[in-house]
Amino acid sequence: MxxxxxxxxxxxxxxxxxxxxxxxxxxxxxxxxxxxxxxxxxxxxxxxxxxxxxxxxxxxxxxxxxxxxxxxxxxxxxxxxxxxxxxxxxxxxxxxxxxxxxxxxxxxxxxxxxxxxxxxxxxxxxxxxxxxxRAKAPDELAKLRAAGKIVDDAFAELLTVIRAGQTELEVQATLQGMVAARGGKPTFCQVAAGPAGAEPHHQNDDRPLTKGDVVVIDFGCEVEGYQADITRTIGVQEVSARAHEVYDVVYRAHMAGRNAIRAGATGGHVDHATRQVIEDAGFGEFFNHRTGHGIGRRVHEAPEIGPGSPDVLMPGDCFSVEPGIYLPLELGVRIENIVNATAEGHDCLNAEPSPTMILIS
Missing domain, CATH: 3.40.350.10 (Creatinase/prolidase N-terminal domain)
Incomplete structure (x- = not known):
């Protein structure tokens, strides 16, 4: 009790x-x-x-x-x-x-x-x-950080072995094995390559990663009942200038959202900061979900980081910042980190995402 x-x-x-x-x-x-x-x-x-x-x-x-x-x-x-x-x-x-x-x-x-x-x-x-x-105690934050480090380290290792020709399902199996090897309980793993990246809730299949693909990788794990959730977007060998442009917009939106975080701000305020960057770049209609969600014992919980959300952020609130752009039948880009709101701003519970798209061979 x-x-x-x-x-x-x-x-x-x-x-x-x-x-x-x-x-x-x-x-x-x-x-x-x-x-x-x-x-x-x-x-x-x-x-x-x-x-x-x-x-x-x-x-x-x-x-x-x-x-x-x-x-x-x-x-x-x-x-x-x-x-x-x-x-x-x-x-x-x-x-x-x-x-x-x-x-x-x-x-x-x-x-x-x-x-x-x-x-x-x-x-x-x-x-x-x-x-x-919502307000996470120090021991809860420690578990969230531990889970975050596992997914960070697993993704870093994945970059050393992922190659063109591997299927979405093969990448999923490899990544979840890396999570388990580090003591995390794998929970979910989405690998959406090429046009599938425009489906935020894509179901992995046996499509191979192909030169020119932009690949959205969204996965998590559980540590002592607490969750991790991270999304990274990479390119296979060479990608189009448009793909690099979209990545740059999403990265800037991600950072704008994080810069808007502070205790006392609303979830709607943070969402507006990310959404404004994407709208100003001309991609507003292709950002079709909220900026983020709370995380803790469950992957999705309060607070709501979405349009007009009245949820007032408090110290200890942990949530995702995950703007995305999804161009139908072409590509998708999403970047997600978990943050902890503080009086001064926020602490990030994940490694920083790359400001430019990482390319694999």
Whole structure:
């Protein structure tokens, strides 16, 4: 049990006017208690009230594991029983009518709970638990830095072996092996060569890297539950002047976004700084996503670094800065680093990207 985190969630509940927070997300339950149980069809919910210890409603078959992590107020249920009525009774006992649930609450669980609790008002817990999770403690920052170093070092090694003729899938296997060899848990890896680079969510295939290709490589890893996420763009042998131009614009947009970071600025302010560079260069319509996303226990979390985002940056916020330009059927360029917001600006959790496109043989 992490009493400090629990206390911060409870303080935030009072600030936003919530009586109870009911969580099913394994990541969030683990964040608060150290108890990790995968999401599945049986209902499991950790509920926090404004004061006192958390309450866990869980299948009887997971009760012992939960107790080993210091959760004492456990209400197990067996197959055939109604866990939603069980949670309703706990809410009613504390007159908790304003209930926040996490974004990952399964629809079937929420609908059943709403049926059992007709007098309750349900809202999302994003402004409670997600908000508390944003400000990373020193030990969390250390894990994020460790994960960042693994992907940095793996990419540096990849540059010594990647060659024309290798397929996207082969590059993926090589890179993820390098991550694993350094103690990281590989999570995702996108290798988008040539026209596929214009697909931000490309699925790797057996297309070989070919002379003239611009290759977008986006990959990550996990270290002790914390995530890394990095994107680099390279060229195969010789690339067009247009490709170099696009890379230069994206690099300048990336740096402009980072220069706009400081505690007190909004996510929208940072996004505007990156987007303005790309729009001024005439590529605005080809930047089709937000500038960045928070990162920590999950690859994507708060804050939002996107157009008009009102999220006010605070010291300890960790997020990506990843502008991109995607020219359909031609090429894509994206550059991504993870940063930690500070009062003075930011710390970068990755090695600096190259200001010019790296070419491989």
């Amino acid at each position: 992490n009493q400090d985190r629990i206390a911060r969630v409870q303080a935030r509940m009072i600030e936003v006017g919530v009586d109870a927070v009911a969580l099913t997300s394994p990541v969030k339950v683990d964040y608060l208690t150290g108890f990790a149980e995968g999401t599945y069809e049986r209902f499991l919910s950790l509920t926090l009230f404004r004061e006192g210890a958390p309450v866990l409603v869980c299948p009887a078959l997971t009760e012992n594991q939960a107790r080993r992590h210091g959760i004492e107020d456990i209400h197990p249920w067996r197959d055939g029983e109604n866990p939603y009525a069980l949670l309703h009774g706990l809410l009613a006992k504390r007159s908790a009518l304003r209930v926040a649930v996490d974004d990952e609450y399964w629809a079937k669980h929420l609908l059943a709970l709403q049926h059992e609790c007709p007098g309750c008002h349900f809202s999302l817990a994003s402004d409670v638990v997600d908000y508390v999770m």
